[in-house]
Structures are given as structure tokens and as C-alpha cells.
Amino acid sequence: MTGLVNNNPWGFPRVLKFMNLEEEYFKEYARVHYVGMEDYDYGKDNNLKLINNTEIQDSGGGTVWRIPYISRWIHEKTTLNHLEYIKSTTNKGYEEIDNGKRYSINCLLFIKKEFWNNIYDKRDKHNEDDEHNCLIYCYNNDKKIISALNVPLVHLFFFTQREENKDLIPIIRDYYSKVINAPYPIAICEDKQLENENRLRHLENVIWQINNRTIKRNIWDFIFSILEDGKHRIITIFGIKITLKK
Known part of the structure; x- marks a missing residue:
């Protein structure tokens, strides 16, 4: 529905x-x-x-x-x-x-x-x-x-x-x-500068957790990874997927 x-x-x-x-x-x-x-x-x-x-x-x-x-x-x-x-x-x-x-x-x-x-x-x-x-x-x-x-x-x-x-x-x-x-x-946050600061603080926390091994290593797949099938190459950058035709 x-x-x-x-x-x-x-x-x-x-x-x-x-x-x-x-x-x-x-x-x-x-x-x-x-x-x-x-x-x-x-x-x-x-x-x-x-x-x-x-x-x-x-x-x-x-x-x-x-x-x-x-x-x-x-x-x-x-x-x-x-x-x-x-x-x-x-x-x-x-x-x-x-x-x-x-x-x-x-x-x-x-x-x-x-x-x-x-x-x-x-x-x-x-x-x-x-x-x-x-x-x-x-x-x-x-x-x-x-x-x-x-x-x-x-x-x-x-x-x-x-x-x-x-x-x-x-x-x-x-x-x-x-x-x-x-x-x-x-x-949630009407001020663009404060919103950007919040996002940077979140990324800093993710990086700190990676360096201190407090989260799984597959976080790297979230930050940057490349997968391929027969026709496409899928690039992931900070969770954003980009599909490219070979």
C-alpha cells in the first residue's frame, strides 16, 4: 500500500x-x-x-x-x-x-x-x-x-x-x-556549520574506534571498497555506492 x-x-x-x-x-x-x-x-x-x-x-x-x-x-x-x-x-x-x-x-x-x-x-x-x-x-x-x-x-x-x-x-x-x-x-540542527561539525565529530569517532580496534575491521568496507561482477564495478565510499559500467 x-x-x-x-x-x-x-x-x-x-x-x-x-x-x-x-x-x-x-x-x-x-x-x-x-x-x-x-x-x-x-x-x-x-x-x-x-x-x-x-x-x-x-x-x-x-x-x-x-x-x-x-x-x-x-x-x-x-x-x-x-x-x-x-x-x-x-x-x-x-x-x-x-x-x-x-x-x-x-x-x-x-x-x-x-x-x-x-x-x-x-x-x-x-x-x-x-x-x-x-x-x-x-x-x-x-x-x-x-x-x-x-x-x-x-x-x-x-x-x-x-x-x-x-x-x-x-x-x-x-x-x-x-x-x-x-x-x-x-x-534536528538548523545551523549548517554546526551540522557539519557534528558530522566531522562522528567521522572522528569512527576513525578513533578503528585505530583502537573497538569495532569490526569490516568498517573498511564501509569507508572504501571495490566489488566487481561481470558487467559492473561497485565502489563504496563512506557508505555511498557508485556503480560503474566496465
Whole structure:
């Protein structure tokens, strides 16, 4: 079960329709663009391809996933205009999502814990990717994914959008501080310098533990490691994985 997510390949075209934004999108923002995922032939309609500016891809690697300025625009129309977003989705019912299309794992809600144990397949070379595991499990076992269209949700960024749109964080924070009007800050640390100091202090502590052997040596796999399979080289730097095609 999921809601209706604005910055999500499947949810994006439906939000456009409900908020009467289709004309503006196709006139001002749509471009010929790549969608899908390279060397990924699983499910259906998730492979890499070029589509024209009259189309929107709503599956894996879909339109809004690949183009940061479109995600910025939809945040301006929804996240930063929450009353209209909520109003436009009222009484919209529900819709079944095609389980052959790769759906963003971070947007799935209300799933029993056992589900995550069932979807892991140690024989699958992509089994470290929860989103892939969910796709394969639902597609092969005909499990349904249902969107409650009257539950509007906000997803800030995919990794493909983060660097370009990170400046939206303080804007969104200030906006919802006024909306919530709470007598306390809604951010853990609002000062960027203090936040950076906290992160450096955490890294210093990790390094101290390594030098004093108080944590397992496999912390080095977290800091820096290189793994290879037949087609890809996976580099991990401080927990961030970068996949390169050979």
C-alpha cells in the first residue's frame, strides 16, 4: 500500500492530472529525454530508452527520476503549496499499480515486516537492491501494489536530483515551520556549520574506534571498497555506492 507521491515516476503524471498541470508541463518543461535503467531487463517497461516530449515514463528510471528541474517544479506546485495539493487529491479513491513496473521502494507503506524477509533471493545478483527485490517478488508472485490516491505524500529527492535541488531543504523547512507553527524547531540542527561539525565529530569517532580496534575491521568496507561482477564495478565510499559500467 502506498499513497500518491509527487516526486515519484508513477505518482508524477497522476499529480499533474489531478492538479490540472498537464498543459503547463508539456508546454514549458517537457523535453525529449532518456528513461529507464541501463542493462536492466526485468519486469516490464523498465529498460533504457529515449522518449519524446509528449510522453511521461511512470516506471523504473521514469521521467521525474531523471530530470532534477522537473522535480523542483513539482515541489513548487505541491510541497510548497500543500493546501492545493491536498484539495486536488480529495475523494480520488485508489488505483492498482502495474506490478511489472519498478516502483520506488521508499514510498511503500503499511507492509508487514515478514514481507522484507520473503523478497530476498540470494541467487539474484541484484539482491542488495530492495527496490529490485520488491519488483521481482511482486511480479513473479502476482502481488498487488495499491495506491491510495487521496493520501498525498512528498518525497524530497532521489539521488539523481539531490545535488541540484538540495537548496530546497531550508526553503521547505521554513515553509512547514510556518504551517505547523510548533513552539520548537522542526529540524534536528538548523545551523549548517554546526551540522557539519557534528558530522566531522562522528567521522572522528569512527576513525578513533578503528585505530583502537573497538569495532569490526569490516568498517573498511564501509569507508572504501571495490566489488566487481561481470558487467559492473561497485565502489563504496563512506557508505555511498557508485556503480560503474566496465
